[in-house]
Every structure is written in C-alpha cells, then in structure tokens.
Amino acid sequence: MKTIAVIESCDTKFKEAKFISDFIKNEGLNALVINTATGPAPSYNYDISREEIAESYGTPWEEMKPKSKGEKIDYMKDAVAAYVVKLYEEGKIDGIISVGGLQNTVMAANAMQKLPIGFPKVMATTVASGTRKFDLVVGDKDITVMPAICDFTGLNIVTRQVISNACACCVGMVKCAGQVLTKGDKPVVAVTLMGVTNTGAVAAVEELEKMGLEVIGFHATGVGGATMEDMAANGLVDGILDLTLHELTSEYFGGGFSYGPKAKIRLVESVEKKVPLVISLGGLDFVDFSTSELPDRMDERKYMLHNANTAHIKILPEEAEALGKILAERLSKVTYPVKLLIPTKGMRHNTLEGQELYEPKSDSVLIQTIIENVNDNVEVIVIPHNLDTPEFGVKAAHYIVDEMKKQGKLPQNFGEN
Incomplete structure (x- = not known):
C-alpha cells in the first residue's frame, strides 16, 4: 500500500493531523504522521514522535528541552528533513503533505525541498498570502502550494475544505502520477x-x-x-x-x-x-x-x-x-x-x-x-x-x-x- 507522509506540529495541529490521516486512509492509502512539535504541551495523533526524529539526527529530546524555541525549530527543521529523505530513500513514502503556519511551513518545506522533482509534495500554508513570495515554501522544487485562507486553529467550514482539497491533490498525484523525474532516451x-x-x-x-x-x-x-x-x-x-x-x-x-x-x-x-x-x-x-x-x-x-x-x-x-x-x-x-x-x-x-x-x-x-x-x-x-x-x-x-x-x-x- 502506498504511503503519504504527513508533517504536522501535533501539539497545536493534532485535530488537523487526524483529519488528514483519516482522509488519506479513506482513499485506500496509508498515512504516516510525523510530529514536529517543539513546545511543552502534549502531542496527539502521530505515528513518528519528535523524540524519535531528534534522536535519529543525533540529539536526545531531553537535551533539546532547555534550548530556546528558535534553537529547537532550527534543529528540528534539519532533523525532519533528514528523516524524510531517509524514508524516501528506503522506499517507505510515496508522497508528502503538510498544513500549518510559519513554523510548520518552515519545517515541512525544508523537507520537501530535499525530495526530487516529480515526487508528490503539497503544502497548505498561511504563509502563501499577502505580499509574501513563495520562495520560502517552494525553493527550486515542484511543491504544490495552497493558500490557507484562514488560520489553522482547528476544524471549521473553511479549514475542512482547504485541507480536503490539499489531501485530494496529494492523493491524486500519488495514485495517478507521482513519478520521480528521470531522463528519457533522448539527450x-x-x-x-x-x-x-x-x-x-x-x-x-x-x-x-x-x-x-x-x-x-x-x-x-x-x-x-x-x-x-x-x-x-x-x-x-x-x-x-x-x-x-x-x-x-x-x-x-x-x-x-x-x-x-x-x-x-x-x-x-x-x-x-x-x-x-x-x-x-x-x-x-x-x-x-x-x-x-x-x-x-x-x-x-x-x-x-x-x-x-x-x-x-x-x-x-x-x-x-x-x-x-x-x-x-x-x-x-x-x-x-x-x-x-x-x-x-x-x-x-x-x-x-x-x-x-x-x-x-x-x-x-x-x-x-x-x-x-x-x-x-x-x-x-x-x-x-x-x-x-x-x-x-x-x-x-x-x-x-x-x-x-x-x-x-x-x-x-x-x-x-
């Protein structure tokens, strides 16, 4: 069964994480929720803990606790990217999706930018609004970006629809396309x-x-x-x-x-x-x-x-x-x-x-x-x-x-x- 990685801060976005996971599973695919939370509040509805992410990158979470919020985000940004790349290289994921604000966007986009062109990548974000440029999100990769319209503060008539559309986009790519870019026969x-x-x-x-x-x-x-x-x-x-x-x-x-x-x-x-x-x-x-x-x-x-x-x-x-x-x-x-x-x-x-x-x-x-x-x-x-x-x-x-x-x-x- 094909698997979509879901990158979420599961302390503040645990409702969104479950909604995404349920949507993907209802479409006959597997969801792998990766928790990127850095705050002190408890996290829910994830498959891969932040502790596993941090330790896989070389630092136990206990050592991260006294660090500042900025230091934690900076470390986890690279740790999550390394973890996602490893999952891709081992053939364990077939697509990736995330929804969230600036913190989650920075982490998720950094991971997505490390994946090859053609691999399905979808980001629904509050950052894609106003005068902000998409460079923060897409870098030089083919990340599909969806403006959030409103903030992700739980599930409501707007966020349900925006998240559903983002999920359908990623699921559709995984099911119907999603081939990593390779050369053809011609130079x-x-x-x-x-x-x-x-x-x-x-x-x-x-x-x-x-x-x-x-x-x-x-x-x-x-x-x-x-x-x-x-x-x-x-x-x-x-x-x-x-x-x-x-x-x-x-x-x-x-x-x-x-x-x-x-x-x-x-x-x-x-x-x-x-x-x-x-x-x-x-x-x-x-x-x-x-x-x-x-x-x-x-x-x-x-x-x-x-x-x-x-x-x-x-x-x-x-x-x-x-x-x-x-x-x-x-x-x-x-x-x-x-x-x-x-x-x-x-x-x-x-x-x-x-x-x-x-x-x-x-x-x-x-x-x-x-x-x-x-x-x-x-x-x-x-x-x-x-x-x-x-x-x-x-x-x-x-x-x-x-x-x-x-x-x-x-x-x-x-x-x-």
Missing part, C-alpha cells in the same frame, strides 16, 4: 530564456528539437536558472545553452523582479560537474525593478516600462564593468572548454539603434571587460546579431551540439543526416 539540453530573449531562445529550442534532442527551457527570472544548475548537477541535463544570465544582474543590484539568493549558484554547479556549456549575455545589460522602488540615478538611465508596474532599466557603464568582472570571476572556475557567444547588436530586444534601451557604451564596456578577464578555457565567439533573433538562436544551437560531441555526450555524426 537533454537546457536553454535559459526570458521574455526579452524569447525569440532567439525559441529559435535555438526549435533547431535542437529538429535535430532530435530533448530541450527544457528555464525562465531566468528567479529560480529557473538555479533549478537548471541543480538538475545538471544531478545528471538530468547533458548540455547547457545558457543564453540568459539575467539573475547575475539582479544579484549585483541586490533587488529587482528577478532577484533571489539562488542567483549565487549560477555557473557554479554545472561548471563543477563539467557539463558541456555554451553561454551568452542575454539580459545582463538591464535590471527590472518595480516602478515603486526604482534604483538611484534614474535621471542618467535609459529605461522602458515592461508593464504598468515594472520598468526595464539599462545599466550604466560602471555597472557594466562590475558585471563583466562578476561573470569573468564565475568563469574563472572553468577547467574545461566552454564557448562564450558575444552578440554585437544587443543582448535582448529593444536594444537596436533608435530603440528605448540602445546604449552602446554600456554594452561595449560589458563585453570588453568580459573578454579581457575570462580564462583560457573560455573560447570567445563574436556573432554579429542581436541575441533575440532567430539567426543568433540557430547558430547558438549548433555550438552546443558541437560541444556535446566533443565531450562524448553525442556521437560524432549526430545531426549530419
């Missing part, structure tokens, strides 16, 4: 893109698919690029066509629509694993900020409205130099041959002469800084097109195929028929 190429590089990237995707490759597009605005890096590190990607490195610009500015801590792993994990790599400069030349939180020196900057709430802002020459050095520093870790494609007519759309974000000085400084600072393993190739054009995308597709051939990821005669 896999990852391509990074965003709206302003979409035309060039899609042309590359279509060319690669025409040659018989499996292609996955990753949206380079937040966690897309980081997810790609993680998949590459786990052997799910055979080659990377990293056309869009916009997250690096957001990382430099420390904000913007595409900002997130995951940017720090861009060009790190994939390089460490020596995945065949062709990169370009898509999106490096601008930053996207809400119109209510624009950066300083706007009187010196060229910008355009992406929509009513977001502005695309061209970087200044000194910022371009700094970004060029950041990219070169990331590439300094490269110990195998990679290609860097330089588009001479713009790194996104709206950057040709006469268009809103045309600023040749910034582009020139960025390109020159990169060229002067990359190491000898990086082959610089100049392409006289705007990156966001079909011509650029098709050329880029053939460059990544060539790299994959050289590294034995594709046969030498691939694409010649």
Whole structure:
C-alpha cells in the first residue's frame, strides 16, 4: 500500500493531523504522521514522535528541552528533513503533505525541498498570502502550494475544505502520477530564456528539437536558472545553452523582479560537474525593478516600462564593468572548454539603434571587460546579431551540439543526416 507522509506540529495541529490521516486512509492509502512539535504541551495523533526524529539526527529530546524555541525549530527543521529523505530513500513514502503556519511551513518545506522533482509534495500554508513570495515554501522544487485562507486553529467550514482539497491533490498525484523525474532516451539540453530573449531562445529550442534532442527551457527570472544548475548537477541535463544570465544582474543590484539568493549558484554547479556549456549575455545589460522602488540615478538611465508596474532599466557603464568582472570571476572556475557567444547588436530586444534601451557604451564596456578577464578555457565567439533573433538562436544551437560531441555526450555524426 502506498504511503503519504504527513508533517504536522501535533501539539497545536493534532485535530488537523487526524483529519488528514483519516482522509488519506479513506482513499485506500496509508498515512504516516510525523510530529514536529517543539513546545511543552502534549502531542496527539502521530505515528513518528519528535523524540524519535531528534534522536535519529543525533540529539536526545531531553537535551533539546532547555534550548530556546528558535534553537529547537532550527534543529528540528534539519532533523525532519533528514528523516524524510531517509524514508524516501528506503522506499517507505510515496508522497508528502503538510498544513500549518510559519513554523510548520518552515519545517515541512525544508523537507520537501530535499525530495526530487516529480515526487508528490503539497503544502497548505498561511504563509502563501499577502505580499509574501513563495520562495520560502517552494525553493527550486515542484511543491504544490495552497493558500490557507484562514488560520489553522482547528476544524471549521473553511479549514475542512482547504485541507480536503490539499489531501485530494496529494492523493491524486500519488495514485495517478507521482513519478520521480528521470531522463528519457533522448539527450537533454537546457536553454535559459526570458521574455526579452524569447525569440532567439525559441529559435535555438526549435533547431535542437529538429535535430532530435530533448530541450527544457528555464525562465531566468528567479529560480529557473538555479533549478537548471541543480538538475545538471544531478545528471538530468547533458548540455547547457545558457543564453540568459539575467539573475547575475539582479544579484549585483541586490533587488529587482528577478532577484533571489539562488542567483549565487549560477555557473557554479554545472561548471563543477563539467557539463558541456555554451553561454551568452542575454539580459545582463538591464535590471527590472518595480516602478515603486526604482534604483538611484534614474535621471542618467535609459529605461522602458515592461508593464504598468515594472520598468526595464539599462545599466550604466560602471555597472557594466562590475558585471563583466562578476561573470569573468564565475568563469574563472572553468577547467574545461566552454564557448562564450558575444552578440554585437544587443543582448535582448529593444536594444537596436533608435530603440528605448540602445546604449552602446554600456554594452561595449560589458563585453570588453568580459573578454579581457575570462580564462583560457573560455573560447570567445563574436556573432554579429542581436541575441533575440532567430539567426543568433540557430547558430547558438549548433555550438552546443558541437560541444556535446566533443565531450562524448553525442556521437560524432549526430545531426549530419
């Protein structure tokens, strides 16, 4: 019988824990309730005690008692994750669900984020509300998130329905889908893109698919690029066509629509694993900020409205130099041959002469800084097109195929028929 792990603080959410467990069992599956409570009140309706969780991670609960609430939560967050991963690796769970507030969400989400893509994960949470971003909950994994609407203070007409829907979602995935992501028969190429590089990237995707490759597009605005890096590190990607490195610009500015801590792993994990790599400069030349939180020196900057709430802002020459050095520093870790494609007519759309974000000085400084600072393993190739054009995308597709051939990821005669 398939089993769904239920992560709950069974001191305050013991009614919800029983409701979830009963729902799952009524659907013909097994429920395994894991208690994450850290407070002094007694717990009920669980299968795995907090004492077992704590001790399995190396510390008896008796030693945890004198610690502060924050220290207990921090310890149990990692202890629960380790316990859940062990259950998964031993084939004892087929899905995972949790409902709760911030404390339970932090613990449950941390565990869910350690599980592979495709494994059923459902989180009903009070955190998914207001202006809060989902990054706290989902990280770079496929966690299904359901807003709680009201607080979980017991069972009522709202919580019963929200929890029932969350349970039905997880049960449905376990029964009807729930396959952990695995590679198929075709070699896999990852391509990074965003709206302003979409035309060039899609042309590359279509060319690669025409040659018989499996292609996955990753949206380079937040966690897309980081997810790609993680998949590459786990052997799910055979080659990377990293056309869009916009997250690096957001990382430099420390904000913007595409900002997130995951940017720090861009060009790190994939390089460490020596995945065949062709990169370009898509999106490096601008930053996207809400119109209510624009950066300083706007009187010196060229910008355009992406929509009513977001502005695309061209970087200044000194910022371009700094970004060029950041990219070169990331590439300094490269110990195998990679290609860097330089588009001479713009790194996104709206950057040709006469268009809103045309600023040749910034582009020139960025390109020159990169060229002067990359190491000898990086082959610089100049392409006289705007990156966001079909011509650029098709050329880029053939460059990544060539790299994959050289590294034995594709046969030498691939694409010649």
